[in-house]
Amino acid sequence: MRTQRQVVDYSLRKRAVLRELLAGRVGTYDVCDASPYLKNAARFHGEPTENRCPICRSENLTHVHYIYGDELKQSAGQARTLTELPVLAMTLREFQVFVVEVCLGCDWNHLVEQYLLGRDGLAGDTEAGSEQGVVGGSAAGAGPAVRRRREAQR
Numbered sequence: 728m729r730t731q732r733q734v735v736d737y738s739l740r741k742r743a744v745l746r747e748l749l750a751g752r753v754g755t756y757d758v759c760d761a762s763p764y765l766k767n768a769a770r771f772h773g774e775p776t777e778n779r780c781p782i783c784r785s786e787n788l789t790h791v792h793y794i795y796g797d798e799l800k801q802s803a804g805q806a807r808t809l810t811e812l813p814v815l816a817m818t819l820r821e822f823q824v825f826v827v828e829v830c831l832g833c834d835w836n837h838l839v840e841q842y843l844l845g846r847d848g849l850a851g852d853t854e855a856g857s858e859q860g861v862v863g864g865s866a867a868g869a870g871p872a873v874r875r876r877r878e879a880q881r
């Protein structure tokens with residue numbers, strides 16, 4: 728998606744959980760705990776994937792996209808289908824998307840990634856870059872000092 732930004736990938740954390748599971752330090756009951764809400768969201772708004780569940784290996788994982796943000800008002804925290812996201816991204820300035828993978832067979836679930844979507848991503852790239860670095864750093868504090876030096880020269 729064109730406006731996707733600030734992507735956070737949780738695959739390392741997921742691998743860590745799976746390692747803990749293999750090592751016997753956590754049980755499947757700890758990680759296969761999808762709530763009825765999450766499973767419903769997966770059934771009605773989920774995006775089927777080709778990836779096998781890493782726990783039961785009998786079902787493919789479903790991705791659920793949750794949206795958060797002030798502009799969403801009462802829709803915040805709801806699940807949306809993947810096809811609805813580009814439409815929202817064109818109408819809203821900014822909202823957060825959390826992608827959760829769910830297995831409807833064994834209830835395994837884990838955060839896959841999060842990212843920002845929205846119109847702000849189309850224009851904002853150049854403004855947010857180098858300028859902020861200058862203002863945020865020592866340059867802001869140097870303002871009065873520069874002025875004093877100019878006055879001294881007069």
Ligand SMILES: [Zn+2]
Pocket residue numbers: 780781782783784785786830831832833834835
């Ligand atoms: Zn499974």
